[in-house]
Amino acid sequence: MKNLLLFFAAILMAYSTYAQNIEVCSTCAISTLKKAISVVKDFDTVLVKKGTYKEHNILIDKPLTIIGENYPVIDGELKGEIITIVSDNVTIDGLFIINVGTSYTEDYAAIRVRKSKNFVIQNLVLEKLFFGIYLEKSRDGKVFHNKIIGDAVEEYNSGNGIQLWYSKNIEIEHNFVQHVRDGIYLEFSDDCLIKNNVSAENLRYGLHFMFSNNDIYQDNLFEKNGAGVAVMFSKKIKMLNNTFKENWGTASYGMLLKEINDAEIRGNTFEENTIGINIEGSNRIVYKNNDFINNGWAIKVRGACYTNSFVENNFLYNSFDISYNSKINDNVFDKNYWTSYTGYDLNKDGIGDVPYRPVKLFSYIVNRTPETIILSRSLFIDIIDFSEKVSPVFTPDNLLDNNPLTKRITW
């Protein structure tokens, strides 16, 4: 053990003597980042002291580490892109980057990583941005502990917080993104891990997947976005232990699934969203151990959804539990807890003796004529719901939870 430690110490010593530190400050010999990058050798460290540096189009074309001390400000003066990384093994740490230029023809970013490997982008604060961190055809990188605060007002002239395009095996952790278009956006990006992020008050989506497969996102919080998370045209995505909260509005969803196959949705909490999960053309998805609390619609099934299974979820105080727009059902509902279940459990095994029908006639009516929502909780509606429950005419008659639980599930 001791030998091993010594060995590492020796390597570290060798490394540190080899790599040099270069300081950048307004009174130093080297007063700009650009100049520092042009003079340093590979694997050197650039130490940026506190101050304001008015620079843009900084090109990092060799492997090096840039560390900011007490958050030096890199001001792009709205002139365009600020930092572009085209080399492997680059680390950027502790900078405060503001004023990225807005363009309608090019996606200017605060930091762009292009065709690079093994990069680390951490502890950055980005403000007044167009695009935040843009990863392009890159792989094996880490985006860690950044704070991105935009001021987006319109979708057409704003950019995304963290964008991945054709990137692979990226870890995005502990970031805080708000007020941009899409908080985190993945396009053609596989094998990424998105963990412990907070994405709030974004114009469009908190997190957005397009044509990205085998990704995992877990323990994130998505709050008050246009729509929480949109997962589209992707396969084998794992969504675990996330929280989706207060995504309110006419086209707002906690989660929007479109053309998703073989995904796993487990342990998530959907709270006070207009629509908890909106599902369209998605097959073979497993929904397990999720909490749906106080949503307008817990789950809205739009059609072409087959062989999905909803098992052991809690549906608590939603205005509508499930909404279907067709009479055909190929999905399985089993062993869920529904607060609106009114059956009994005579043998006391914790499973209700009467099956539960989660689709109400009223949800069918509201689908047809949305204005009728104003009649919800009316005695008349309760009566027609009851008669539909006894003999289903408009709702799928095989859509049943045969083993509704009588107590809330804990896991």
Added chain:
Amino acid sequence: MLKILKYSFFDLMRSRWSYVYFAFYLLLGIVLLFLNNDLSKAVITLMNVIIVLVPLIGTIFGVMYYYNSKEFTELLLAQPLKRSSIFLGQYLGVAVSLSMSLILGLGIPFVVYGLFKSNAIWDFSLLLITGTFLTLIFTALAFNIALTNENKIKGFGYAILLWLFLAIIYDGLFLMSLILFEDYPLDKLSLIGTMLNPIDLSRTLILLKLDISALLGYTGAVFKKFFGTNFGLIVSFIMLTTWVVLPVLRIIFKSKKKDF
């Protein structure tokens, strides 16, 4: 008028029905709290009960009281008293005693349970305010029916019909007309339809609290303005007040003209 109000009020306070009504709410409150163990959930259940039950009891009780105290009313009419003050006094006596049974009956168990320490207090006060408004409205409507109909059986029949219509049938017709005209923009119509029925109006007040996330799912600027802001709350309260004032005015008008 105050003297008659006082007399009616104490007369009712001594009567069995007030106690039954009070005991019923007390029991309801206790049972709900005992079974739910959750204050805000109990408030939600109560809201559903109140918007149906309060109007029913208000109408029946109002009609019953009027017919029962008819002889006494006739005696009062022989005195040098203003007619409006006799009938208004009686009306307020009934309405106030009913509201008091409601407020105390529900209030006591909730306060004992620890209402002031919970954040359900606003919902609960909204519930009591709505309940009081409904009592005022439906007792006034009941007095109107009783004043117009000499025949007791007819009066009771109309009173029950009125309740049935406003609580259930109205919503059915409303729903049918919404579905019938679904090709047209309906948000204004649906809001006006709600305004015209005090039970629906109270229900929307409750919806604003409970189903706001679902309500915001509908695309319509008028809806959004109504439910998304305090505008809805204010308009609803104005309409509820109008619903009290109009029947009361008719009581005064009718009682002046009526031949006893």
